[in-house]
Amino acid sequence: MATPINLSVMKAFDALELFNEARAELTAEVVARELRLSHATAHRFLATLEAASVLTAVRRGVYAPGPRLARLGRMAEDLAPLPASLQATLDRLRQGLEESVMACRYTPRGPLCVAVSQADRPISVNIRTGTTLPMLSTAQGRLFLAGMAPRDRKNWAIGQSVAQAALAEVEPLLEGIRAEGHALNRGDNEPDIAAVSVPVIAGGRTALTISAFGTLGSFGLEVQERAARLLKEAAAELAQDIGPTKDT
DSSP, X not given: OOOOOOHHHHHHHHHHTTOBTTBOOEEHHHHHHHHTOOHHHHHHHHHHHHHTTSEEEEETTEEEEOXXXXXXXXXXXXXXXXXXXXXXXXXXXXXXXXXXEEEEEOOTTSOEEEEEEOOOSSSOOOOOTTXXXXXXXXXXXXXXXXXXXXXXXXXXXXXTTXXXXXXXXXXXXXXXXXXXXXXXXXXXXXXXXXXXXXXXXXXXXXXXXXXXXXXXXXXXXXXXXHHHHHHHHHHHXXXXXXXXXXOO
């Protein structure tokens, strides 16, 4: 029987993940809108996080990351650093594929871009580190879901208010991903954008995903197959760099 999860804790972390490079402050209005909460509930989350020193009130109703969050962030980086070779690996893949390449870590809200190597061409797809991608409609998100046990996928859906029917709809795709060892996105999330993504498996779990992405027109079958092969080779190298006992 699945262990019940505390949805309030899940939502509190979802609220913290609303911070990014373009959003250094949060208000109850933003949290309510982004997480589909009532204004009162959003305000209570923020006030509680401030009381725990996770957030700091910079002015009335406006919050920024607090000292406790900063300490936790530094600790997370110290205990679960990115592979030392990650950026060099992405740069090598970008040069070999002539397409943009990125790495993502898991978060409950969706894959978080932690490193990117941008294609050097006049027209390319751009993504910034700190961007959170949707879970159900992206190759990266589907990889993380495919790597979960059924119970963990169910708990994830409950925690993120995702209907079980929506999760069931992607199950055939997840089976295919597990069989093939990679995931494809051909305009599923955004029209005219394609991606090939593979998992970096360390310690028996998907620690990262690495992906090549670009315009849909440039990702024909030959490019997909070549990208999947090169990404899998790189993923195996990164898994060795992470080591068998380190998790993200």
